Amino acid sequence: MNPLPLSSQLKQLLPRGRILDSPAQLAGYAADALGYKSYLPDAVVIPADADELVGFMKGARQLGVPVILRGAGTSLSGGPVAAQGGVVVHTSGLKRIREINVEGFWCEVECGVALNDLDAALKPHGVFYPPDPSSGPVCTLGGNVASNAGGAHCFRYGVTSNYVLGVEVVLLDGSVQRFGGPAGGRGPWREDWKRFMIGSEGTLGAFTRFWLRLLPLPEKVWTLRATYPDLRSIEAAIHALVAHSSYPAAIEMLDPRGVAMVETSQMAVGLPKGSFMLLLEIDGPPALVDARVGPVADLLRHAGSNDVVLSDQDAMRQKLWKARKAAGGLLGQLSPDYVVQDAVIPKSALADVLQLVYDEADAAGIRAVNVFHAGDGNLHPNFLFDSRVPGELEKVELISERLMRRVIEVGGTLSGEHGIGNDKSAYMPLVFGPDSMRLQWAVPAAFNPTHQLNPLKVFQNRRFAT
Amino acid sequence: MKTIAPMQAERLFTHFLDPVDGTLCLPASATATDIHAQTAGHRLRFPLVLDPGATLREHTAAATHAPASCRFGPYCDNILGINWRLPGGRLARIGERVVKTTTGYDWLRFLLHSGRRFGEPVDYVLRLRPDCGFNIEARFEGDSQALRGCVSRLLHSGWMHWWDAVDFITQDAGSFVRVSIHCPSEEAPIFEQQLNRIAAETAAKLSVRHDAQPPLDGLPDVTVKTTPDRAISLAGQLAREAERCVALCYNGVVHVHLGEGEDMAGRAHSLMQPHIGELHALGGDWHSRWLPATPPSLTESQWLETLERTIHAS
Numbered sequence: 187m188n189p190l191p192l193s194s195q196l197k198q199l200l201p202r203g204r205i206l207d208s209p210a211q212l213a214g215y216a217a218d219a220l221g222y223k224s225y226l227p228d229a230v231v232i233p234a235d236a237d238e239l240v241g242f243m244k245g246a247r248q249l250g251v252p253v254i255l256r257g258a259g260t261s262l263s264g265g266p267v268a269a270q271g272g273v274v275v276h277t278s279g280l281k282r283i284r285e286i287n288v289e290g291f292w293c294e295v296e297c298g299v300a301l302n303d304l305d306a307a308l309k310p311h312g313v314f315y316p317p318d319p320s321s322g323p324v325c326t327l328g329g330n331v332a333s334n335a336g337g338a339h340c341f342r343y344g345v346t347s348n349y350v351l352g353v354e355v356v357l358l359d360g361s362v363q364r365f366g367g368p369a370g371g372r373g374p375w376r377e378d379w380k381r382f383m384i385g386s387e388g389t390l391g392a393f394t395r396f397w398l399r400l401l402p403l404p405e406k407v408w409t410l411r412a413t414y415p416d417l418r419s420i421e422a423a424i425h426a427l428v429a430h431s432s433y434p435a436a437i438e439m440l441d442p443r444g445v446a447m448v449e450t451s452q453m454a455v456g457l458p459k460g461s462f463m464l465l466l467e468i469d470g471p472p473a474l475v476d477a478r479v480g481p482v483a484d485l486l487r488h489a490g491s492n493d494v495v496l497s498d499q500d501a502m503r504q505k506l507w508k509a510r511k512a513a514g515g516l517l518g519q520l521s522p523d524y525v526v527q528d529a530v531i532p533k534s535a536l537a538d539v540l541q542l543v544y545d546e547a548d549a550a551g552i553r554a555v556n557v558f559h560a561g562d563g564n565l566h567p568n569f570l571f572d573s574r575v576p577g578e579l580e581k582v583e584l585i586s587e588r589l590m591r592r593v594i595e596v597g598g599t600l601s602g603e604h605g606i607g608n609d610k611s612a613y614m615p616l617v618f619g620p621d622s623m624r625l626q627w628a629v630p631a632a633f634n635p636t637h638q639l640n641p642l643k644v645f646q647n648r649r650f651a652t
Numbered sequence: 653m654k655t656i657a658p659m660q661a662e663r664l665f666t667h668f669l670d671p672v673d674g675t676l677c678l679p680a681s682a683t684a685t686d687i688h689a690q691t692a693g694h695r696l697r698f699p700l701v702l703d704p705g706a707t708l709r710e711h712t713a714a715a716t717h718a719p720a721s722c723r724f725g726p727y728c729d730n731i732l733g734i735n736w737r738l739p740g741g742r743l744a745r746i747g748e749r750v751v752k753t754t755t756g757y758d759w760l761r762f763l764l765h766s767g768r769r770f771g772e773p774v775d776y777v778l779r780l781r782p783d784c785g786f787n788i789e790a791r792f793e794g795d796s797q798a799l800r801g802c803v804s805r806l807l808h809s810g811w812m813h814w815w816d817a818v819d820f821i822t823q824d825a826g827s828f829v830r831v832s833i834h835c836p837s838e839e840a841p842i843f844e845q846q847l848n849r850i851a852a853e854t855a856a857k858l859s860v861r862h863d864a865q866p867p868l869d870g871l872p873d874v875t876v877k878t879t880p881d882r883a884i885s886l887a888g889q890l891a892r893e894a895e896r897c898v899a900l901c902y903n904g905v906v907h908v909h910l911g912e913g914e915d916m917a918g919r920a921h922s923l924m925q926p927h928i929g930e931l932h933a934l935g936g937d938w939h940s941r942w943l944p945a946t947p948p949s950l951t952e953s954q955w956l957e958t959l960e961r962t963i964h965a966s
């Protein structure tokens with residue numbers, strides 16, 4: 187162990203201006219978007235570029251404290267926080283878009299590039315990068331890759347792991363490894379190591395840059411919004427949509443509690459009281475989507491909606507999205523704290539699992555709002571509570587555990603796009619049996635055997651032993 | 653938060669068909685014909701087929717992509733879960749039956765094409781797609797410039813999302829571009845209009861067959877992964893030593909069919925030797941079902957040994 191104090195050691199690795207260690211500075215890094223659990227790091231470093239990040243990682247092992255990578259800190263699972271203390275590495279300096287190759291359908295970006303900045307850079311080339319978490323204006327590609335981010339348009343386009351062709355990563359031994367590249371294969375390696383990197387939540391290495399797959403931009407989008415009087419009829423609509431040949435890009439749902447939240451706010455859009463809202467998009471060449479939009483609207487009506495609104499005009503489409511988008515922001519305003527779960531279930535269990543959320547939350551006196559990616563069966567029950575009120579957090583944890591048990595019973599999984607972090611790590615034994623659990627532990631054992639990188643994440647007892 | 657007790661047994665997949673979620677669990681020894689028999693009645697299909705008589709295990713051992721990967725992505729995006737037999741004989745559950753997961757490290761994508769080193773697949777959970785009941789196969793013929801123009805137009809617009817496959821095929825008789833489309837029959841005229849437009853713009857000759865079979869090229873002898881913009885010329889070079897090359901244009905994949913002959917392993921190896929440097933520099937790769945995987949480097953061996961220690965301990 188190095189006898190020097192941490193701050194002196196850090197100054198040997200990085201220029202002075204890149205190191206934050208005053209309590210006021212550190213406070214800004216104590217939590218992620220989950221908010222209610224905070225952990226003050228011992229220091230924060232902000233490398234100016236990839237070389238500085240590599241230089242830091244080469245010396246990181248000697249620091250003898252945990253190292254936590256952090257992009258924009260918008261994680262909803264307690265991912266980029268110093269749960270066991272240590273140094274947070276903020277990647278905001280690595281924000282170059284290095285190449286856009288339209289003919290090859292790929293781009294090369296640094297890990298600190300904000301998702302929407304990439305979108306803006308790609309648009310003039312007629313291509314796009316599909317994963318679209320709602321945190322797009324600020325979240326980084328590093329955070330997206332590390333938590334295998336999804337978004338509203340996953341039903342057709344899929345999640346981040348469907349688009350990562352290559353990853354450059356600095357490991358704790360200081361080596362810089364490239365897994366894959368523009369061609370998206372294994373490169374010179376025998377095995378496809380990038381597969382473990384994607385979704386690894388900062389526990390295997392520090393990503394510096396990525397090669398990402400692109401698609402041509404669809405020329406036209408139709409947005410449709412429908413409301414339903416009950417859970418069974420909206421469920422029928424969702425089931426019919428996922429089997430429909432128009433293959434919607436997005437199938438999103440807001441429940442009556444979410445509708446009420448929007449309608450009693452300044453963001454009200456006039457949704458019927460007590461209704462379930464379904465929002466979907468079909469996109470593609472005009473000739474195709476214009477022919478499809480009629481049958482899709484009919485399908486929505488046939489499932490029981492007498493309130494279908496649709497548009498292909500940008501301004502109106504934004505209005506149709508407004509309730510869905512506003513819901514996310516309102517959650518934070520309505521309650522001092524909230525937990526958002528991220529379970530994925532087979533869609534045949536949708537009504538059943540939502541009912542469990544309502545029953546459990548009502549019985550505990552906890553407000554629950556559901557706004558989620560219905561096409562994927564990716565639930566986001568938001569439990570609103572106040573962590574200052576004794577017992578509230580415990581109630582939410584109990585509901586969450588019962589929810590997770592039910593999710594696993596019906597064949598689902600803990601997380602579809604937010605990752606496990608330290609928020610869902612306790613539930614991992616519900617998913618993995620003895621052998622698959624051993625396989626899971628083998629991965630950090632290969633790349634981060636001391637658990638110095640992001641300890642206490644993914645697995646509750648994955649602790650850095652100094 | 654309280655600690656949840658570890659599970660005593662693996663939560664293995666049992667065979668099922670979930671028509672609502674569009675998922676199917678069946679043995680890795682099932683063939684595409686077996687899948688079709690189970691799914692057709694539900695108007696669902698598994699589009700990534702190379703050879704209707706080959707098993708799923710043979711498919712994933714031979715290739716990472718199929719022609720319909722143009723629209724639906726590689727096998728690893730369409731196989732959601734696996735019951736995996738570990739070298740010691742026990743079964744472990746890998747992946748999920750739902751369409752999206754970020755729970756734990758992605759062993760599914762790691763193992764799917766890793767050969768037999770870590771064991772073998774016993775059952776697969778497949779993601780199915782709506783079966784619209786109608787297939788179109790279009791063929792563009794013409795000189796090389798016209799064909800490249802066709803591919804560029806097919807891929808560089810929003811239509812690209814709706815072609816099941818865009819393949820550049822090179823064989824003795826010359827080259828052509830094959831497009832396959834799967835759609836409701838009432839949409840066929842809309843697709844054909846676009847194909848005709850492309851043919852007119854590129855001076856390529858277009859022929860269209862309705863109610864065609866999806867393309868079934870058979871299992872490739874060699875699979876190469878490069879970038880989409882290099883796939884056609886690479887296929888052209890490889891075709892000089894092979895019977896047939898199919899470039900899956902958007903995926904940047906070339907399937908090489910060597911044709912009948914002795915020493916498939918030797919032929920595959922010598923065919924690929926001149927290209928390996930460039931492929932690796934691009935983060936691409938190649939493999940042949942006739943050849944064992946290349947030996948790992950020293951660094952890689954250390955990671956593999958750690959994984960193997962755990963896997964063999966199981």
Ligand SMILES: Cc1cc2nc3c(=O)[nH]c(=O)nc-3n(C[C@H](O)[C@H](O)[C@H](O)COP(=O)(O)OP(=O)(O)OC[C@H]3O[C@@H](n4cnc5c(N)ncnc54)[C@H](O)[C@@H]3O)c2cc1C
Pocket residue numbers: 218219254255256257258259260261262265266277297318319320321324325326327328329330331332333334335336337338387388389391392393394514603604640
């Ligand atoms: C309002 C809101 C809406 C959201 N909507 C969505 C949504 O629709 N879909 C969705 O999937 N998510 C959503 N999220 C969650 C979150 O935005 C995503 O998980 C996002 O990918 C996190 O990116 P980030 O840059 O903020 O990463 P951070 O929160 O900083 O970090 C996330 C994880 O990535 C690791 N990490 C970050 N950078 C690196 C690196 N360079 N190398 C290695 N590891 C790294 C961290 O250690 C951590 O484990 C939402 C969050 C908010 C607040």
